Amino acid sequence: MITLASDFGTPYPAAMKGVLCQRTTARLVDIAHDFPRQDVRAAAFWLREVLPYFPPATHLVVIDPGVGTDRHALVIRAGEHVLVGPDNGVLCPVARRLAGDGALETHVIDETRLESVAPTGQVSGANARAISGPDGDAGPASNTFHGRDVFAPAAAGVHETDRDALADLEWLSPLEDCVELELPKAVLEDERARGEVLVVDGFGNVITNVPGRFLAGRDQLVVADHRIPVGETFAAVEPGERLATVGSHGYVELDVNRGRGDVAFGLEAGDRVVLEERETAREV
Secondary structure (H helix, E strand, C coil): CEEEEECCCCCHHHHHHHHHHHHCCCCEEEEECCCCCCCHHHHHHHHHHHHHHCCCCEEEEECCCCCCCCCCEEEEEECCEEEEEECCCCCHHHHHHHHCCCCEEEEEECHHHCCCCCCCCCCCCCCCCCEECCCCCEECCCCCCHHHHHHHHHHHHHHCCCHHHHHHCCCEEECCCCCCCCCCCCEECCCEEEEEEEEECCCCCEEEEEEHHHHCCCCEEEECCEEEEECCCHHHCCCCCEEEEECCCCEEEEEECCECHHHHHCCCCCCEEEEECCCCCEEC
16 A cells, blocks of 8 residues: 655645556555644654554655755655655654664655656656646646655655665665654653653644653642643543543643643643642642
């Protein structure tokens, strides 16, 4: 299968699927197309948490605020998986997780040597920089839609190629160094954790980078001078009440049962958070 992930919303992913359907019969599976716009770190977090649950696949990822610049377009082999996307760090956390103890095999895409993209019924050539223009004439490939013109054809190409033969593709070249992205780590003390909000999910749950083990043995915490209970489930508190819990990803979440934690705590992605165990605090 080929999975697709982007911050495109709609209808742009459909054009990528059209290119893929022209070139492969692979099953296409959408991960999400509503990642926060141009938020490389948020996408990197979610991909790291989601893609390892898939069987071996090709993963097409387009969160690309640098589209049209001199940033590289990458193909990364990570274990039995292959990732295709921009060289801005978005692929790194999930690639490392998919590779496990194995090494990553990283290639840069030569866009000029890819088979060009053309609407059905029009002839494509060997040069990715020549596609059909709006009036049917040949024109330059889009500098703003590499998802369709570069990454989708590359994903189809690597999907149809044996994993051990990627280096034989004429439009791939080995790349030693790519842009790294390390998700920030919390600082843990005996009675305090200093961390950061990684993402806020669609339910308003505030996902921090504090490891869930920090909650072990604690029944309450102080956050922003408010004492809140620690619970194993949302239902540990009444509807509308705040709590701290461990999410499915293993990090501490600041949530509201049947409500939005981001609103209740006044937090958003990137904000600093301090979780501590102390006596003096206002009750929620």
